[in-house]
Amino acid sequence: NAGVTQTPKFQVLKTGQSMTLQCAQDMNHEYMSWYRQDPGMGLRLIHYSVGAGITDQGEVPNGYNVSRSTTEDFPLRLLSAAPSQTSVYFCASRIRASGGYTFGSGTRLTVV
Amino acid sequence: AQSVTQLDSQVPVFEEAPVELRCNYSSSVSVYLFWYVQYPNQGLQLLLKYLSGSTLVKGINGFEAEFNKSQTSFHLRKPSVHISDTAEYFCAVSETGANNLFFGTGTRLTVIP
Numbered sequence: 356n357a358g359v360t361q362t363p364k365f366q367v368l369k370t371g372q373s374m375t376l377q378c379a380q381d382m383n384h385e386y387m388s389w390y391r392q393d394p395g396m397g398l399r400l401i402h403y404s405v406g407a408g409i410t411d412q413g414e415v416p417n418g419y420n421v422s423r424s425t426t427e428d429f430p431l432r433l434l435s436a437a438p439s440q441t442s443v444y445f446c447a448s449r450i451r452a453s454g455g456y457t458f459g460s461g462t463r464l465t466v467v
Numbered sequence: 468a469q470s471v472t473q474l475d476s477q478v479p480v481f482e483e484a485p486v487e488l489r490c491n492y493s494s495s496v497s498v499y500l501f502w503y504v505q506y507p508n509q510g511l512q513l514l515l516k517y518l519s520g521s522t523l524v525k526g527i528n529g530f531e532a533e534f535n536k537s538q539t540s541f542h543l544r545k546p547s548v549h550i551s552d553t554a555e556y557f558c559a560v561s562e563t564g565a566n567n568l569f570f571g572t573g574t575r576l577t578v579i580p
Contacts, residue, residue: 359510386566395476397557397572398511405566413567445510452564453499453518458510 357381361446361459368436368466376431376462378446386449387429388413388456389421391442398445404429436466469494471560473571480548481579488543488574490558500541501559501568502532511557517541528552553578 362377380387388403400413402421410421418440420432429448433440443463447456474489492498499518503511515526522534532543541558558571 388568390570395572397471397473398570400567400569403566411566414569447511452561452566453516455501455513455516456503456511456568458503458512460510 359446359448359457359459361444361462363462364460366462366464368433368464370436370438370466372436374433374436376433376444376446376464378429378431378459379427380429380446380448380457381427382448382450382457383426384448384450384457385426386451386454387423388447389419389429389431390445390447391415391440392445392461393442401431401444433464438466440464441466469498469560469562469567469569471558471569471571473556473558473574475574476572477575477577479577479579482550483547485546486544486548486552486576488556488558488576490541490543490571492539492541492558492560494539494560494562497563499561499563500532500534502526502530502541502543503557503559503570504528505555505557505573507554514543514556548576548578550578550580552576 359380389401390398404410404423446459449456472491480486501516502514517534525531561568
């Protein structure tokens with residue numbers, strides 16, 4: 356049972372480039388979320404999904420897009436990377452609103 | 468709007484001493500409360516959660532937390548810490564049935580030999 360798998364683990368982008376951070380879970384969880392973690396700011400919610408075909412914005416959605424075509428996958432797209440998007444990105448899933456999240460191991464993104 | 472305040476950004480404590488990590492939240496409705504731990508270069512791992520019922524919640528690795536509705540607090544405690552408890556700890560809150568989970572800024576616990 357792999358849990359939540361994120362790829363890549365590390366990425367360096369140039370300003371203006373686009374990319375997709377991948378997230379997959381094999382626990383049949385309905386809820387999935389993307390967070391970014393910055394020093395001294397904790398984790399901030401970017402986008403979340405409560406099931407296939409359903410997504411919504413979190414606290415800091417600007418510059419990011421998501422889609423949820425299957426229960427398993429929840430990719431995060433950076434449309435035009437900016438240095439302010441340098442961060443560690445975590446994908447997480449949970450079975451229901453009262454359940455604890457299972458987190459992936461993170462993607463460390465640097466935008467130069 | 469909900470918010471979570473972790474009052475201490477860093478807590479140093481000697482090995483085998485007790486520790487309390489403080490968490491306060493603001494919400495006008497009923498909430499779910501969580502504590503997570505993050506070891507260096509890893510994702511977050513659930514320590515414990517409060518959904519309803521008994522206000523004292525026991526979690527993994529000997530940690531426990533007490534929900535205090537009147538003080539809107541959910542402090543994390545351990546009676547005797549080990550070197551391996553050195554990590555960052557995050558408190559999180561969501562309104563009952565809501566989809567969003569909001570995190571505090573974290574408390575770095577350092578256990579001193």
